[in-house]
Amino acid sequence: MLMKDVIPGFELYQPTTVDDALALLDEHGADAWKIAGGNDSLSWFKDRVKRPSVVVDLTGIGEMRGITETAEGIEIGALTRLAEIEQDSMIQEKYRLLSDAARAVASPQIRNSGTIGGNLNQDARCWYYRAGLPCYRAGGNTCYADTPEGMNREHTLFNANRCVAVTPSDLAPVMIALDAQMVLRKAGSERVVPAEEFFIGPAIDITRMTTVEPGEMLVSIRIPSEWAGARFYFEKVTDRKAWDFPLVNVAAALKVGADGAVEAARVACGAVECVPRRVTAAEEAIIGQAVDADLAKIAGQVSTRGARPLNYNHFKVPLMANLVARAVRDAA
Ligand SMILES: Cc1cc2nc3c(=O)[nH]c(=O)nc-3n(C[C@H](O)[C@H](O)[C@H](O)COP(=O)(O)OP(=O)(O)OC[C@H]3O[C@@H](n4cnc5c(N)ncnc54)[C@H](O)[C@@H]3O)c2cc1C
Ligand code: SF4
Numbered sequence: 001m002l003m004k005d006v007i008p009g010f011e012l013y014q015p016t017t018v019d020d021a022l023a024l025l026d027e028h029g030a031d032a033w034k035i036a037g038g039n040d041s042l043s044w045f046k047d048r049v050k051r052p053s054v055v056v057d058l059t060g061i062g063e064m065r066g067i068t069e070t071a072e073g074i075e076i077g078a079l080t081r082l083a084e085i086e087q088d089s090m091i092q093e094k095y096r097l098l099s100d101a102a103r104a105v106a107s108p109q110i111r112n113s114g115t116i117g118g119n120l121n122q123d124a125r126c127w128y129y130r131a132g133l134p135c136y137r138a139g140g141n142t143c144y145a146d147t148p149e150g151m152n153r154e155h156t157l158f159n160a161n162r163c164v165a166v167t168p169s170d171l172a173p174v175m176i177a178l179d180a181q182m183v184l185r186k187a188g189s190e191r192v193v194p195a196e197e198f199f200i201g202p203a204i205d206i207t208r209m210t211t212v213e214p215g216e217m218l219v220s221i222r223i224p225s226e227w228a229g230a231r232f233y234f235e236k237v238t239d240r241k242a243w244d245f246p247l248v249n250v251a252a253a254l255k256v257g258a259d260g261a262v263e264a265a266r267v268a269c270g271a272v273e274c275v276p277r278r279v280t281a282a283e284e285a286i287i288g289q290a291v292d293a294d295l296a297k298i299a300g301q302v303s304t305r306g307a308r309p310l311n312y313n314h315f316k317v318p319l320m321a322n323l324v325a326r327a328v329r330d331a332a
Contacts (some may be wrong), residue, residue, distance in 0.1 A: 007045040010052055015038055016060045018185065026187035028054045030214040033102060035059075037080055040104070040122040049132040064117075064219060067091065068141050073225040075183075078117030078218045082171075083108070085116060095223060097232035097251055101174045103234045107243050117218045118273075120182075120198075121210050124165035124274075125245055129149050133251060136162040137206055144316040146310060153312040154247065157320070158273040161203040164310060166271045172199060173251040173268035173276040177232075178223050186216035189231070199275035209274070231330040235323055236270075246271040248319050252327035260290040262332060269303070272320055278305040282324050291332035298326030 010033075013022040033052035035041045036059060044050035058064065065081040067088050075096065076085065086089060086102040105111055105119065121127050123129075124137060132138030145152040146164045155164040175182075175195035182198040184191050193211060199212050212218055233252040234235055239242035248271050255264040266282040268276050282299040289295055300321035307317050 006319055007042070007142075008048060008051050011054045012057060013054065014057045014060050016062070016154070019063055019154040021056060021058060021061060021217065022185060022187045024054075024056050025215045026116060026248050028056075030274075032214070034217055036115040036118040037081065037110075038118075039114045040118060043130075047132065049068055051220065058117075058217070069263055070222075072267055073223045073228065076221045076223070078220055079115050082114045082116065082119060085109060094228040095110060095178065095232075096179060097174050097221070097234050098171070100234040101170045101236075101249075101251060102128050104213070104249075105170050105232065110243075116171060117220060119169050120175065120221075121218060122169055123211060124156070124163075125168040126163075126165040129165065132330060136318075137165065137202070139207070140298045141187065148311060150311070152310040153315070154245070154271070155310055155313055156273050157307040157309055157313065157316055158277060158309070159201055159203070160274075161201060161205055163274065166274060167199060167209065168245045169270060169276075170246060170249055173249060174234065175221070175268040176268035176276045177251040177253045177266045178227050179266060181216055181220060181222040181224070183220045183221045184212060184216050186213070190219075194220070196278065198313055200329060201274040215274050221259075224261040231253050231331040234326040235326065237319060237323065248272055248316055248323055250327045252321040252324075252331045254286075254328065256332055260332075261288055262286045265328070267299075267324060267327060269302075269324065270318060272307075282328060283306060286328050288331070291328055296325040296329035296332075298327045300305070307309070 014025050032054045063076040066189050068075045077291045091099045128144035156166050182193045182194040231254045236246040237250035252267045257263050267282050270276050281302040285299040288325045303324040304317050304321050
């Protein structure tokens with residue numbers, strides 16, 4: 001029986017600077033679990049499925065919190081809470097896609113403590129994996145979801161590789177649509193990674209959802225001004241209207257000329273692949289065109305080309321097509 005209320009012991013460290021946190025992560029390597037708002041981490045600990053020996057609590061690091069306007073766009077500290085992003089007037093005015101998606105996450109309580117860094121680095125929400133079964137992602141040699149009777153209605157349509165779990169993050173496709181750059185640091189070095197390379201699938205590493213390595217952390221997110229004030233659309237479809245992860249979500253950013261033709265577009269969907277899926281076929285279908293209902297429908301249809309549904313998630317194919325169609329029609 002799973003114990004839901006007692007967390008196994010660990011050494012807790014509470015650094016107050018990035019350098020101190022990096023030194024701790026360097027010292028403890030793969031043994032160290034980074035924790036921010038704890039909304040994902042604590043359920044792992046309480047279920048006793050993940051039992052880190054060391055936990056590094058990042059929440060005391062002031063320099064990783066806040067939203068700053070820069071010459072190139074905006075920089076958001078990884079510890080910035082989702083509620084701050086949702087309510088920030090500059091984001092609402094220039095990058096509404098981001099505040100709309102933040103507002104769609106979970107409940108007000110979770111948005112008040114959950115951080116953007118935690119949201120983007122959260123783990124897969126597969127029933128079997130969360131229950132502690134020894135599947136591929138947990139280091140075993142089978143996938144319980146990809147079986148004839150497996151519970152897989154939430155799972156992937158594209159690019160499965162042993163694991164068929166999807167990215168559950170509502171902000172992940174927004175990072176792709178806004179062409180965000182992720183600032184990662186570890187002791188003595190920094191790298192800046194485009195959002196499209198930040199999220200990784202099981203073919204690259206089945207045990208991680210992002211490129212963040214042990215000893216490394218996401219420090220901030222840079223969003224270029226190129227997309228400021230563009231036409232945006234975010235929508236997420238869930239089984240119920242509150243506290244739920246996306247069955248499919250869509251984030252679209254479009255630039256439309258005075259003649260009504262689309263000049264540039266970035267469209268991405270979440271919960272259809274292990275990484276947020278950029279739907280370039282839909283983008284290509286609308287660039288240079290004025291989007292009407294018929295063209296939007298075509299963009300939706302081409303977005304699902306190559307989909308390989310599992311036994312119980314065929315409904316996601318028309319759902320994704322309709323969401324993409326609605327996104328490009330309404331944004332244009
Ligand atoms: C009931 C419930 C409903 C939810 N609904 C949604 C939803 O609708 N949409 C959605 O998108 N999410 C949802 N979530 C998932 C998620 O918990 C929240 O989105 C939240 O933002 C996570 O942030 P956190 O700071 O609390 O994460 P934490 O639990 O602190 O961290 C999550 C993961 O990210 C890692 N991490 C944290 N910060 C960093 C960093 N700076 N660098 C590298 N790694 C880091 C941690 O090691 C951990 O693995 C839900 C969670 C719950 C419990
Ligand atoms: S989908 Fe992935 S996480 Fe779920 S059981 Fe299969 S291997 Fe494990």
